[in-house]
Amino acid sequence: MALSGTYNEHARTSRIALRRLTTGISAMLVLAMAFIGCVDKPMHRSLEDILNSGEITVIARNNAHCYYLYRGEAMGFEYDLAQAFADYLGVKLNVRIAEKWEGMIPELADGSGDFIAASMTITPERQHEVLFSDGYHEIQQHIVVHHKNREIRQTSDLAGHTVHIRKGTSYQNRLAEISNNGVDFRVVLHDDTSTQELISQVADGSIAVTIADSNIALLNRRYHPQIRISGAISAYQRLGWAVHPQATDLHAKINRFFKVIKKNGRFNEIYRRYYAGIEWFDYLDLSAFHRSIHARLPRYREAIRKAADAHGFDWRLIAAQMYQESHFRPTAQSHKGAFGLMQLTKTMAKDLGVKNILDPEENINGGVAYLKRLYDHFDRATAQDRLFIALAAYNIGLGHIWDARDLARERTLDPNRWSSLKETLPLLRDHKYNKNLKFGYARGTEPIKYIKQIMIYYDILKQQSIDYRNTPSAPGEI
Secondary structure, eight states: HHHHHHHHHHHHHHHHHHHHHHHHHHHHHHHHHHHHHHSSSOOSOOOOHHHHTTTEEEEEETTTTTTTEEEEEOOEEEEEHHHHHHHHTTEEEEEEOOOSSHHHHHHHTTTTTTTEEEEEEHHHHHHTEEEOOOOOOEEEEEEEEEEOOOOOOOOGTTOOOEEEEETTTHHHHHHHHHHHTOOEEEEEEEOOHHHHHHHHHHHTTSEEEEEEEEEHHHHHHHTTTEEEEEEOOOOOOOEEEEEOTTOOOHHHHHHHHHHHHHHHHHHHHHHHHTTTTTTTTOOHHHHHHHHHHHHTHHHHHHHHHHHHHHTTOOOOHHHHHHHHTTTTTTTTTTSSEEETTTTTEEEHHHHHHHHHHHHHHHHHHEEEEEEEHHHHHHTTHHHHHHHHHHHHHHOOHHHHHHHHHHHHTTTOOOOTTTHHHHGGGGGOOOOOHHTTTSSSSOTTTHHHHHHHHHHHHHHHHHHTTTGGGGGGOOTTTT
């Protein structure tokens, strides 16, 4: 009996140990299968996953041409395109800011975002890592030097010089090709120093040469008129959005999106918002404006802020308009009988309650109040259209804007769109059209130039107030 009991006890113990071993092996197998499943699982979301989740995440960079916050509002050429794409899908857009340029593709690969929108050049090297959309904009790589530098005009002139670029860019590959072809120069690679910052260093003389895509160079020439955009070092290349190599459904949807917005004009609308007039460059004018920002504007900044805040305008817009009107000269007088910083006529001043037309604060308050009156008048127009029409009326007179709107209606154009009035305002010079108009002849191209200049000055003032390195995340961002 004792022997049998001992045997049974050993058997029972063995069965328990076997069950435990089996359970442990099963658990290990489950974990192993889960691990294998994780390894095999694509590190990207399908288009169906995105639509079901109701949101999509873009990986971008924090700079002037991609994404930034201004007065708490998300802006940037790439951001606006990405937001338009999210709207096209009917989902919410989240923005993930990559800490480093070379970190964007790894973040895409590990599933941290669904696509990259960062003015990324389509290159053969990158095509091994990501799937690019069709190109949506064409650029060239250019040499950027100080405007006093007349030595470097083309690729061969780089010989003997030092070129500063950010590490991991397409510039690095192109410069390596040029060097391999026999042009001897030194390249300094900066760890995630933006092209925008390197252009700034060229402008202040800290470095002599950098490379930039044409769109970036042209935009930054506005902010740094001391630079000169020299010869191209590459053929034309195209910018594209990048998705995970296996995200073919999302890739196809992005390509379809770009075709749609290029056909309906949405792409050009977004492009003009950020790049309108970048080809125009007047070194003397922009240099004078930059000097005036430091020498004259500070005297009137507080008065501008108060008046702008009182009427709901950005003070920088008012400052830009003021420069266009008077170059910040309080005693300015035009041949048309307009006076002061905001160029008020005596009739306007009386109507607005301005007693001393040459008093800077009174003149500013009167000018901003008048702009607000015009803005309120065009309440059927929206957003930027409304602002531009009000500015045009400030410049050319309300009556001529009414005439231009009537001409727009005759042409079945929307009179509440600035794009319509840009077509009809120049017709006011033509007797064929103005002979039947209530307010007659006007130099209708003037308000178009007026607004163009104001928006250039406004853009410069905005950029000076943005610290791209410390832009906080907006609500809804990752």
